[in-house]
Amino acid sequence: MSIAARRLASADGGALLASSFAAEFGPRLLTNPAALAHYARSEGHHGEHLPDLVARPTSVEEVQRLVRAAAELSVPVVPYGAGTSLEGNAAAIAGGLCLDLSGMTRVLEIHPEDMLCVVEPGVTREQLNAELRTTGLFFPVDPGANATMAGMIATRASGTNAVRYGTMRENTLALKVVLADGSLVRTGTRARKSSAGYDLTHLFVGSEGTLGVVVEATLRLHGQPEALLAGTWPFDTLGGAVQTVIATIQAGIPVARMELLDAAAIRACNLHSHLNLPEQPTLFLELHGSEASVREQLDMVQAIGADFGGGALARAVETEARSRLWKARHQALPAARAMLPNAVTWVTDVCVPISRLADAIGRVQARVEEAGLIAPILGHVGDGNFHVFFVLPPDDERAWTRARAINEAMVEHALAVGGTCTGEHGIGIGKQGALLREHGPEAVLLMRRLKEALDPQGILNPGKLFGDASTPGLD
């Protein structure tokens, strides 16, 4: 069934679904168009997509009953967290039931002695770290937005710490997932490793709500470092900053964070977050370890940077200064958006093998300049991952065309050098063509087979990853 046909077909089912849960859910069930509008858009640039209804479950059992009822009526089910995804990942493009999990916010268990915790899907990264503060532990994965854990699992998110602590892939130990028929599966245990059967946990991590609804997660935690050093480090050239990153990673120095911001990104952060940094390509650096090891890492990193035009590293010594720094980095998206009145931002990302990073970023920067666009470049460069924040007037079709061309070229180049079309944003609506080019038709057909095996009706977040909800190519 095409998405358009499915949208039409789902409306009646959606109305039936709403009426059967209205009494029980009360104000936790929304059908009023004004209320639905809040769920119609995310931080991406993929337009508005109104679900037929929104339900705000508060328990696993409620999620199961909602999914079971939706399955009986063939109504699409679109899991929704903080609405911060960038590729239309949670857009209800076929209508149906938007399953808002943001009210399930309990941290269920913390096991400091095993360095793990168990959370409900709507727990946000800021909430989790606030609750962990007194344990001596922290959860490292930190996409810019204050996303929910289930949303971060759905997009296999990462962030500034991934170079040292890993992404959601490495930090998700186990899940509870409601499948398309409403049944509940538990994947994984609290053991750090296992070779007991198929890796169901990692089948769901990154599946963007198309294979099941994540309703609980067991996450790895990490010890708060004994010592910590953060600072900003301006460079003469973007290339010099990137070369410093490459050499640091190749030398095996275990930096905790190593973020690149080009001059435009620094300008945006200065304006939005009231910083006063020189408008130069800059690395935001953070080192973790013992006092001695942090000093040693700093010496090594600075020796490398000196060869590539690194200036004076300005340390953020106080906790408050350090928080301000990372808050500014995390707010790069609103900062970029504020550069142009009424602008729409389009954030794209790729990830390349580290040796190709300087070339990849240099090409994009040259194209952005040539096109005369406002498009700060920044990213988690220690992983080979970087972002372009296109800041576009909504109706300037020429600017959009140029941005599309730059995005295409950036993805093509990433694929040509053995990289991926998205390091941490997912495919959603926006990168479906790139998914096919990256993996090839055989692998995408295999993904579709998995989708069909787990969701034969195609009700879970239809139209994502593979375009149409039908599965041509399958028997």
Added chain:
Amino acid sequence: MSIAARRLASADGGALLASSFAAEFGPRLLTNPAALAHYARSEGHHGEHLPDLVARPTSVEEVQRLVRAAAELSVPVVPYGAGTSLEGNAAAIAGGLCLDLSGMTRVLEIHPEDMLCVVEPGVTREQLNAELRTTGLFFPVDPGANATMAGMIATRASGTNAVRYGTMRENTLALKVVLADGSLVRTGTRARKSSAGYDLTHLFVGSEGTLGVVVEATLRLHGQPEALLAGTWPFDTLGGAVQTVIATIQAGIPVARMELLDAAAIRACNLHSHLNLPEQPTLFLELHGSEASVREQLDMVQAIGADFGGGALARAVETEARSRLWKARHQALPAARAMLPNAVTWVTDVCVPISRLADAIGRVQARVEEAGLIAPILGHVGDGNFHVFFVLPPDDERAWTRARAINEAMVEHALAVGGTCTGEHGIGIGKQGALLREHGPEAVLLMRRLKEALDPQGILNPGKLFGDASTPGLD
């Protein structure tokens, strides 16, 4: 179809398959029972299972043609590497084609600048590290045996370094896999992270050859440490050694290796590898880092151990002494086997959350003593993973019954405290009941759905993980 019925049915197909490839493959195709016998058993205790034929392909294209032909004749295909698995993972229990990939031994690419390499399936861990020696890099995953990379991928293997460098899960970036219909898929890229679609790589890692045949792998490499300290560290009690491990991990000290050997394991190693260690519970320790950081780690670890009855740490200073130490550890299996003439070894493992490790090991040790068995206990305790090496007279049914009871109790306890029934050996034939108890019927049904989606005829390594090759419970 039952395994017995499948074995009968496959014999004719096997003969047809042999005749169609005989001319082309020549001596690389084996049907002589004496030659087949080599493939009939592994290092496990699961008896002998003769395939109908063995083919030794040397290219991806040959693997594809063999699998395609086997699929047409519904002949089982059992991938085979070094034959070192422990749970009957590569046993041809339904006969059919044993696909011996141990001849595909080329290291295809090494990219030091991106810290990765690309290998054929039959490359062994010792071979790979020999070829990497001059690059400044190494591949960390080291199960005891000199296993092949594809075999290690199939069982999601780990080893002594996993506590710091991860298992095959963390170190496998991408694969090429021949599917059940002979088609070839590529999973993943050379990027360190990606959120582009389903994680096909990790679907195959740990799938024990039941979903596809791994024919190429892209693996992460790590920098050889600047400084390195290895040594043996005897303890008054097993509990004290384990408590030292727990406290070390909880303190976040990045030990590279922390292996536990009980007194019986030390005795076995002394005899087999001509060491002269005190027959006490002992930690084999290795620290990696800069000179300063290794010294700092050592001070911290020794301070912890002093509280738990740690004796004098005997450093293995010379490279040769260090190699002898780890070789002895890796040869623990033949060492255990040599403790009793004509003995059969049965190696089992579990992995528990680190806080439960002392209790888990203590219970097993008490039961082993009570049962009067020879069963050294050792393991990668920094992960919460430990092994029991039962050394059994082949015909002593009472001893086997006792060993089975200890294994059952060990698995039950691991599951009860949130652990897994196997940390690194896989399910194979031996732990199918435990798989079901660990994951529950819903998750195992989901695994079977995946199996059916990828291998609808059930020809790939039939009878593993889920018992019978048929899929009851599926529509």
